[in-house]
Amino acid sequence: MNKIVSNKALKRRYRKEKIFKGAAIFALLLAASFLVFFFSNMIGKGVSAFSQAEILVDVHYSESSMKSYRKAVDKPYRKIVSRGWLRTLPMYMEDNPEVMGTTRQEWVLATADVDQYLKGYPNRLKDKHKQYIDKLQEEGKLKLAFNTGFFTRGDSKMAELAGIKSAVIGSILVLLVTLAVALPIGVMTAIYLEEFAPDNRLTQLVEVNINNLAAIPSILFGLLGLAIFINFFGVPRSSALVGGLTLALMTLPVIIITTRAALRAVPNSIREAAYGLGASRWQAVFHHVLPLAFPGILTGTIIGLAQAMGETAPLLVIGMMAYIPDSPTGFTDAATVLPAQIFTWAGESIRAYEERTAAAILVLVTILLSMNAFAIWLRKRFETRW
Amino acid sequence: MNTSDAAFYFFITVLPIAAVIGFLVKSKVQNAFNDTHWRSLPIHYAFYVGLVIALPGAIAFFFASALHLLTIYTADGIHVLVLATLLSMWGGFHSLKNVRPAFCARESVERIIRYFLISAAFISILTTIGIVLAIIFEAIHFFKIVSLWEFLTGTHWAPDDATEGNTSGMFGSIPIFAGTFMITIIAMSVAVPVGILSAVYMSEYASEHVRNIAKPALEILAGIPTVVYGFFAAITVSPLVVNFAESAGLHADYTNALTPGLVMGIMIIPFISSLSDDVIRSVPRSLRDASLALGTTNSETIIKIVLPTALPGIIAACLLGVSRALGETMIVVMAAGLRPNLTWNPLEGMTTVTVRIVDALTGDQAFDSPETLSAFGLGLVLLVITLILNFISIYVTRRFRSQYE
Amino acid sequence: MLLQFGYANDLKQGGNMNKSKISIHELKLWYDKNQALHGIDLQIAEKKITSFIGPSGCGKSTLLRCLNRMNDHISNCRIEGKVLIDNQDIYDPNVDVVQLRSHIGMVFQKPNPFPKSIYENVAYAPRIHGIASSGDDMDELVENVLKKASLWKEVKDKLHQPGTALSGGQQQRLCIARTIAVKPEVILMDEPCSALDPIASAKIEELMDELKKEYTIIIVTHSMQQAARVSDFTAFFYMGNLVEFGNTGNIFTKPQQQQTEDYITGRFG
Numbered sequence A: 001m002n003k004i005v006s007n008k009a010l011k012r013r014y015r016k017e018k019i020f021k022g023a024a025i026f027a028l029l030l031a032a033s034f035l036v037f038f039f040s041n042m043i044g045k046g047v048s049a050f051s052q053a054e055i056l057v058d059v060h061y062s063e064s065s066m067k068s069y070r071k072a073v074d075k076p077y078r079k080i081v082s083r084g085w086l087r088t089l090p091m092y093m094e095d096n097p098e099v100m101g102t103t104r105q106e107w108v109l110a111t112a113d114v115d116q117y118l119k120g121y122p123n124r125l126k127d128k129h130k131q132y133i134d135k136l137q138e139e140g141k142l143k144l145a146f147n148t149g150f151f152t153r154g155d156s157k158m159a160e161l162a163g164i165k166s167a168v169i170g171s172i173l174v175l176l177v178t179l180a181v182a183l184p185i186g187v188m189t190a191i192y193l194e195e196f197a198p199d200n201r202l203t204q205l206v207e208v209n210i211n212n213l214a215a216i217p218s219i220l221f222g223l224l225g226l227a228i229f230i231n232f233f234g235v236p237r238s239s240a241l242v243g244g245l246t247l248a249l250m251t252l253p254v255i256i257i258t259t260r261a262a263l264r265a266v267p268n269s270i271r272e273a274a275y276g277l278g279a280s281r282w283q284a285v286f287h288h289v290l291p292l293a294f295p296g297i298l299t300g301t302i303i304g305l306a307q308a309m310g311e312t313a314p315l316l317v318i319g320m321m322a323y324i325p326d327s328p329t330g331f332t333d334a335a336t337v338l339p340a341q342i343f344t345w346a347g348e349s350i351r352a353y354e355e356r357t358a359a360a361i362l363v364l365v366t367i368l369l370s371m372n373a374f375a376i377w378l379r380k381r382f383e384t385r386w
Numbered sequence B: 001m002n003t004s005d006a007a008f009y010f011f012i013t014v015l016p017i018a019a020v021i022g023f024l025v026k027s028k029v030q031n032a033f034n035d036t037h038w039r040s041l042p043i044h045y046a047f048y049v050g051l052v053i054a055l056p057g058a059i060a061f062f063f064a065s066a067l068h069l070l071t072i073y074t075a076d077g078i079h080v081l082v083l084a085t086l087l088s089m090w091g092g093f094h095s096l097k098n099v100r101p102a103f104c105a106r107e108s109v110e111r112i113i114r115y116f117l118i119s120a121a122f123i124s125i126l127t128t129i130g131i132v133l134a135i136i137f138e139a140i141h142f143f144k145i146v147s148l149w150e151f152l153t154g155t156h157w158a159p160d161d162a163t164e165g166n167t168s169g170m171f172g173s174i175p176i177f178a179g180t181f182m183i184t185i186i187a188m189s190v191a192v193p194v195g196i197l198s199a200v201y202m203s204e205y206a207s208e209h210v211r212n213i214a215k216p217a218l219e220i221l222a223g224i225p226t227v228v229y230g231f232f233a234a235i236t237v238s239p240l241v242v243n244f245a246e247s248a249g250l251h252a253d254y255t256n257a258l259t260p261g262l263v264m265g266i267m268i269i270p271f272i273s274s275l276s277d278d279v280i281r282s283v284p285r286s287l288r289d290a291s292l293a294l295g296t297t298n299s300e301t302i303i304k305i306v307l308p309t310a311l312p313g314i315i316a317a318c319l320l321g322v323s324r325a326l327g328e329t330m331i332v333v334m335a336a337g338l339r340p341n342l343t344w345n346p347l348e349g350m351t352t353v354t355v356r357i358v359d360a361l362t363g364d365q366a367f368d369s370p371e372t373l374s375a376f377g378l379g380l381v382l383l384v385i386t387l388i389l390n391f392i393s394i395y396v397t398r399r400f401r402s403q404y405e
Numbered sequence C: 001m002l003l004q005f006g007y008a009n010d011l012k013q014g015g016n017m018n019k020s021k022i023s024i025h026e027l028k029l030w031y032d033k034n035q036a037l038h039g040i041d042l043q044i045a046e047k048k049i050t051s052f053i054g055p056s057g058c059g060k061s062t063l064l065r066c067l068n069r070m071n072d073h074i075s076n077c078r079i080e081g082k083v084l085i086d087n088q089d090i091y092d093p094n095v096d097v098v099q100l101r102s103h104i105g106m107v108f109q110k111p112n113p114f115p116k117s118i119y120e121n122v123a124y125a126p127r128i129h130g131i132a133s134s135g136d137d138m139d140e141l142v143e144n145v146l147k148k149a150s151l152w153k154e155v156k157d158k159l160h161q162p163g164t165a166l167s168g169g170q171q172q173r174l175c176i177a178r179t180i181a182v183k184p185e186v187i188l189m190d191e192p193c194s195a196l197d198p199i200a201s202a203k204i205e206e207l208m209d210e211l212k213k214e215y216t217i218i219i220v221t222h223s224m225q226q227a228a229r230v231s232d233f234t235a236f237f238y239m240g241n242l243v244e245f246g247n248t249g250n251i252f253t254k255p256q257q258q259q260t261e262d263y264i265t266g267r268f269g
């Protein structure tokens, strides 16, 4: 029985085993630690954008501030109250005449530099302003409040005013177009290929085609959108319509492939049972197969939409990174989407945009992960074992 | 009146009318249903009549707008409206005549549905053909201005200096493809080992519990949008790389090739690991048992038996990873820089095909300027490479499948 | 294969004593290039049970599926010859397949209830054929049918629970119930008991005996004992040919062909 007692060669083999296993664990841990690093980095960068500096000042609603909006606040405050906010005052006064002639103490938006100073980030404030701000803070006239404006305002050239609302609305409009185009066409194509098409050369060609479509880099869909939708069909550039159409072409193969898989997962015995009772092909599909495949189709659609929602490259090419301060109101208005907004903010040199970019990323990633989690939950919930 | 207004009026009147007539037909058939043998159910007759009323008009509008969009012929909306109405009335008379027991309305309805399905499938094919044709068509315009030979062999890319008349020597794409391949190679040298080893760990060593956590975690990595990776590369990783290079006594540009390469590698890990995981798990249990029973260690079995068996599938996964890396846009746009640069040093800035495409198309150039068209030339090359990679990976996967299924 | 004497004799006898419901003439069938049926001639008697036996792969299911044109759904399948049901050629282009299948029901090897309620399983066919719409008519029909399939007692309290939750034997009886809900004339059964335990099989056999009063039944079976127990006529197939056909008693006691004898005595297959 000497032979099964370990010897030198065996020890070496076991060492190798350990090294290999160690490398495998290391690889997985590397990927995992990146994930942790990435999320802590984004949260670290972005979380501060959810609060925003506000100052308690006397606002004068008067004729003179109507003419020159800077006069609405007292002189020492003029450098630290957001000019972008002040600029909205005349319009506010026109809409609400009853406030005219009054002076009210209100919490108003501070400039981005004040905001950054309070948060301890680099800023362009002069020392005398810094001292003044410290004093205000001691008096309790300066605070960091929840940044509702980030969710209720559109893009702005002034960092403290910039929000994601118009980008979110743009994203929703684009996704609606994508869904309206890709879902029916994709599901119908899948039904045809899986349930009706004869198994011939043409069908195989279509299959290869769809496989290829799924592998084409997204940027090339942008080229297609530009050449065909914009230049040929004359769909307005930068509009949610052209963005949605372009993304629909990208989502189409995802929906077709997942729908086909869902249809294929329905066992043939169900179809035969229906045929045996005298159901026509269409009736077998519509009454029995499609309802059973529905959760799978839904899962695929959600995953496809999540992909489309995170897509940026093809949209840049069709002009969807325009500066859009006001939310689009229709499918042909110029619009931007959340990822494109992230891209434009990321290119801004002012420090205050960086945290907003990270915050927008947190919002986007949260939405996308929730969509994916919902899709996975759906799949698990309605998974049928045959 | 233009065609779209006409279509609007047509549909808001005809659709309700079709629905009402369908409903009337249904109740009529319902009443007579038990007296004779009808070949279809009342609802089938209703749908039949409704569809035959609405469809001919809709098709007329479809063709009118197609002709208009293709700028072949623009019909007067009134004329189309009249034609559509006549067609629908004809459809109405024709279909109402058919509401009789011996007529199988179900078959007709199903045939119409089938046509719908076929046209959907047709549209799906058109998109691929459309992409290829659109890109080829514009690329031909480009290659009329710049010779293909010069494009493929030139080493100087300066589209900004090019004018309508003088393009010679401005469109040499070698530095651009050099940058693309450099970044792709960096990305793959991160993604391939990490991806495959993670897959090996998940499928061969990990307990079910660890697997259930690790797999979704990797899928999260795949769900992060590329623009987010781009921001991360530019803001977080790039300074790290620069500092690291400095501490090693090297100089690195802020927009170096290494940063987007590394980040892209991380982005591609989940593609490779999840596909490899699938193929490794589909290697039959019996093969492993046979090897282990000969007295090999786990790692020996994996390296000598399992991985070679799964190799075609793993290669296919890596090829898909490569085509992802070649076509990836946002990471390089945000972190790789714009300067065409022919170098072996990954710490210098380089540019890629996708960056140049975006740059060429986001400027305020006219659509037929040489620079804009160059995007389509580059796009065509990218498309061809991707399709070739895809065909190879389909072929390899098929061989793997036929072996073990 | 040769033309067999015994077969011809039995056909005459069968033909005289019983009205023929289905007659199959020179039926040939190909899957792509593979011929699965080599010219079958067969008469099926009305309101009797006929069983098809033979080693697996000999074409029993294929022939059965020809009788309600289930093979229409297999794209690579080509058929020559004639199948007459009540002297009507079912492969005539004017025949409506859907109509045909409501006259000729089919029960499959593996119980395949729809993943819907028991009630819906039974109600489905009457609904698509417009036999009963809904409400009281349908309730009555479902009850009658389930009683006929001797399933009513077991399921009357859980009509709205999924049919897939029943036991295998109950599922198969549900499938039979679902088939007879449209009052077919012929019921085709493809090894209906092969997935069931002996007790559940016995119940199905009882049910078949009951149904025989109203329906012509053809059953494909692997079990010689089952064929001997339930059927009036037996057809033995081998490699796509009908080797022998006759009274079940005759086939099992004095087969005319060597192959038949070998098979039923268990020497092959």
Ligand SMILES: Nc1ncnc2c1ncn2[C@@H]1O[C@H](COP(=O)(O)OP(=O)(O)O)[C@@H](O)[C@H]1O
Residues within 6 Å of the ligand: C031, C036, C054, C055, C056, C057, C058, C059, C060, C061, C062, C063, C074
């Ligand atoms: N869908 C099909 N495609 C191709 N060949 C088939 C198909 N169905 C059955 N066959 C072939 O036809 C022959 C007869 O099959 P089948 O009728 O199922 O036999 P049985 O039911 O007697 O066991 C077999 O050789 C089988 O392989």
Ligand SMILES: [Mg+2]
Residues within 6 Å of the ligand: C060, C061, C062
């Ligand atoms: Mg069989």
